[in-house]
Structure formats: structure tokens, C-alpha cells
Amino acid sequence: MENYYAALNYTETLDYDQEHIMVKIHLHGEKESVTINAMIDSGATEDFIDREVCNKHGIKMIKAKNPMEIYLADGKPSAMGPITQLTKVPMDISSHRELAPSLVANLQNHEVILGMPWLREHNPTMNWNDKGITFNSERCTTWCLKGSLVAYAVPEEKALEENLITRLSEIQAKSGSTANDPSVGVKKLSAVARVPKKGTARAAGHDL
Secondary structure (H helix, E strand, O other): OOOOOEOHHHOOOOOOOOOEEEEEEEEEOOOOEEEEEEEEEOOOOOOEEEHHHHHHHOOOEEEEEEEEOOEOOOOOEOOOOOEEEEEEEEEEEOOEEEEEEEEEEOOOOOOEEEOHHHHHHHOOEEEOOOOEEEOOOHHHHHHHEOOOOEEEEEOHHHHHHHHHHHHHHHHHHHHOOOOOOOOOOOOOOOOOOOOOOOOOOOOOOOOO
């Protein structure tokens, strides 16, 4: 699997042989809070947040002093970059709260990636087999924790599905769709395209 999160300014790339798990997080933007699933990846050289997530939920972005180019593991430029903005957003993982600094990127498969900077900063005990995260470092027990030390991972397939549902529900809310409005938007692929009428030979089904 190709890895899209390699920051080669640090002459490092990501390797999907490294461990990664998904965990539920709560981000507190200036506009609203949102619950999504983040990937904790020991192979990621940086921490990332998706630009669309920042825009939707009012997470303030700050101009980076030194823009960073992003490359794929094979050395080709990535559509993620360049990185020109940063952010610091209040983030909860279970009872663990922090002000999380991240690079703002156009992520293609995830909303948030917590890489080695986050792992070094909080130094949690990771149980990669049981998918448990224990925030037992001195920093976390002193400053970050409001309750239990342990947070549990979300199965990756379920986490990605939940993130997709969140994105789709936000799109529907933005478009003003309601249960009383069953209409569906259809994109025309050409100027002469016509939507087939119900009962015609070109109709895809009787519901048209």
C-alpha cells in the first residue's frame, strides 16, 4: 500500500510495516466540536489534520514560517502538499485532553494522523495487540488526564466507515437535505444530457 504521509524535508518516509491503530477523538473548533477517528501511526514523521476538517469546524489555521513539501514514498510529489499552514486545536482522547499542534494538509484517506511527534510528546504505553493506549507518562498524569489512563482503539474498518458517514452527513446538512425532500442532485456530464423519465427504456429503474 502506498503511503501518502511522507515528509521528506526530514529525509524520512513512512512505512506501513510500522504499527498503526485508529482511535476516537473529539476536536473543539471555534465553530463547533466534532467526533471523528484519528490514525495513530508510529511510521508517520509528522502530525497531520485534514484542511476540510479545519474549514468545516472552525479550527483556526496559522501560516507556517517555512512551507514544507510532501512526497510519496517513491519520491513523487503528493497532492497533500505543500504544507503552508499549521493549527493547534483542543483534542480529547477519552479523558485525555491536550492542545494538539498539527500540519494542515489535503489528506486523502484520513481526517487526523498522530505520528511520532505526538507519540514522543505524550509517550503513551501502546498495546499494539490489544489495541489499548495507556497515558501513564509523567506529563500526561500531571497535565493531560481528567480521568482514566486508558483509551481503546476502534477497529480500522469501523473507524473509516464512521468517518465517511460523518462526512456524508455534513454534506447533506450543508445542502439543506431533509426527510421531506427526496430529490437527488444529478451531475450532467454533457450539455445535451437529459435525465430519463420514469417508464422509458433508458430509465435505470421504476423509481425514476
